[in-house]
Amino acid sequence: MRLVRLARNIVFDLRYGAFLGGVIPTRYLGTGAVNVANSDYAVLPHLFDRLIEHDDVLVDVGCGKGRVLNWWLRFYPHHRIVGIELDGEVAEKTRHRLRRHSQFDRMVMRIATSGRNTPSCRACSILSFRAPP
Ligand SMILES: C[S@@+](CC[C@H](N)C(=O)[O-])C[C@H]1O[C@@H](n2cnc3c(N)ncnc32)[C@H](O)[C@@H]1O
Numbered sequence: 001m002r003l004v005r006l007a008r009n010i011v012f013d014l015r016y017g018a019f020l021g022g023v024i025p026t027r028y029l030g031t032g033a034v035n036v037a038n039s040d041y042a043v044l045p046h047l048f049d050r051l052i053e054h055d056d057v058l059v060d061v062g063c064g065k066g067r068v069l070n071w072w073l074r075f076y077p078h079h080r081i082v083g084i085e086l087d088g089e090v091a092e093k094t095r096h097r098l099r100r101h102s103q104f105d106r107m108v109m110r111i112a113t114s115g116r117n118t119p120s121c122r123a124c125s126i127l128s129f130r131a132p133p
Pocket of ligand 1: 026033034035036037038039060061062063064065066067068069084085086087090
């Protein structure tokens with residue numbers, strides 16, 4: 001089961017340019033930030049399917065390497081999508097990876113420095129979501 005889930009995550013990742021697995025220890029430990037880890041795609045429909053409405057702006061606060069962004073690009077291509085990531089290096093890699101997608105012009109990658117950077121939103125993905133083992 002775990003292998004099947006891993007294989008599905010890899011296939012979905014690769015459709016959006018790169019395998020995103022693996023954890024990067026946070027460089028901001030002192031601030032209480034969590035590591036750069038990844039959601040399981042299997043969990044995401046349960047979170048978003050009934051929540052998202054047609055005019056929502058989708059904001060992933062702590063988008064990391066971007067699995068939730070990939071999911072939204074695939075299933076919510078007409079929404080404005082915003083990724084906010086504390087780690088500038090990770091944010092830049094994610095922005096660069098997604099730059100060629102046709103939906104990319106709807107995506108802004110911002111580095112959160114204060115509440116003022118956060119756009120108002122109805123549907124937010126906060127940190128990550130994992131399927132049970
Ligand atoms: C578990 S990971 C992200 C998983 C990602 N949402 C996904 O779906 O695969 C959590 C991320 O939140 C970021 N983070 C932690 N505190 C943050 C903050 N205050 N503002 C923005 N990003 C933050 C971390 O750097 C890390 O990349």
